[in-house]
Amino acid sequence: MKTFKNKKGFTLIELLAVIVVLAIVTVLATSTILPYIADVRKQAIADEANEAIEAASRAMSLISIGSITNEDLEGDTTKYKKSDDYYCFSLSKLVELGLWEKDEKELAASDPDKRDGYEGYVKVNISEDSKAYTYEIKMRNTSLYVHSADGDVKYDKSKSEAEQEIKDLDAETKGETFSCS
Numbered sequence: 382m383k384t385f386k387n388k389k390g391f392t393l394i395e396l397l398a399v400i401v402v403l404a405i406v407t408v409l410a411t412s413t414i415l416p417y418i419a420d421v422r423k424q425a426i427a428d429e430a431n432e433a434i435e436a437a438s439r440a441m442s443l444i445s446i447g448s449i450t451n452e453d454l455e456g457d458t459t460k461y462k463k464s465d466d467y468y469c470f471s472l473s474k475l476v477e478l479g480l481w482e483k484d485e486k487e488l489a490a491s492d493p494d495k496r497d498g499y500e501g502y503v504k505v506n507i508s509e510d511s512k513a514y515t516y517e518i519k520m521r522n523t524s525l526y527v528h529s530a531d532g533d534v535k536y537d538k539s540k541s542e543a544e545q546e547i548k549d550l551d552a553e554t555k556g557e558t559f560s561c562s
Contacts, residue, residue: 420536420538422524422525423525423536423538423545423547424536426520426522426525426527426536426547427527427534427535427536427546427547429499429520430518430520430527430529430534431533431534432481433472433475433481433501433503433518433520434503434516434518434532434533434534436470436475436480436481436503437468437470437475437480437503437505437516438505438514438516439480440468440470440475440478440480440505441468441505441514443480444468449478453478454474458561459471459560459561460473460474460477460560460561461474461561462561465507466506466507467504467505467506467507468504468505468507469502469503469504469505469561470502470503470505470561471501471502471559471560471561472488472499472500472501472502472503472520473488474561475503476488483498483499488500498522498523499520499521499522500520500521500522500559501518501519501520501521501527501559502518502519502520502559502560502561503516503517503518504516504517504518504519504561515530515531515532516531516532517529517530517532518532518534519557519559520559521550521554521555521557521559522550523550524549524550525547525548525549525550526547526548526549526550526551526554527546527547528546529546534546534547
């Protein structure tokens with residue numbers, strides 16, 4: 382009769398202990414990393430908003446030298462609007478003009494339930510002496526909302542949620558209409 386005394390292996394208890402330790406490490410790592418992921422997402426949308434503001438700035442420069450004409454800007458009034466004291470460019474108009482590089486899928490669908498990209502506008506306010514512009518942006522994606530009236534979007538994690546220009550999308554901002562009209 383053979384004996385198994387020389388065979389070595391792990392017992393069921395040892396395997397369960399390893400699994401429990403791995404589960405604890407996974408939970409700790411996940412709870413540590415998730416806040417960083419949220420911060421990175423908010424910083425990314427801040428960068429995207431600043432790129433849209435820069436695109437609107439380029440549009441204003443091109444308008445002032447005549448490279449962009451009224452014919453280029455005409456069309457759907459929800460994409461572009463001009464007044465005596467402001468210009469308003471939708472994000473899709475900035476893409477259409479070739480000033481902001483985004484795929485069509487990165488722009489919002491007209492149906493809010495199918496929205497998977499960015500939606501919003503950049504409003505360019507003209508000062509009374511018409512020599513300076515200020516930029517205001519409102520935009521959102523599937524989970525975040527940006528509103529900045531000073532032309533530079535920043536995410537500062539040391540500020541409270543109420544003080545941020547970037548917020549999580551809520552029922553109020555989800556229902557907001559984003560157009561230049």
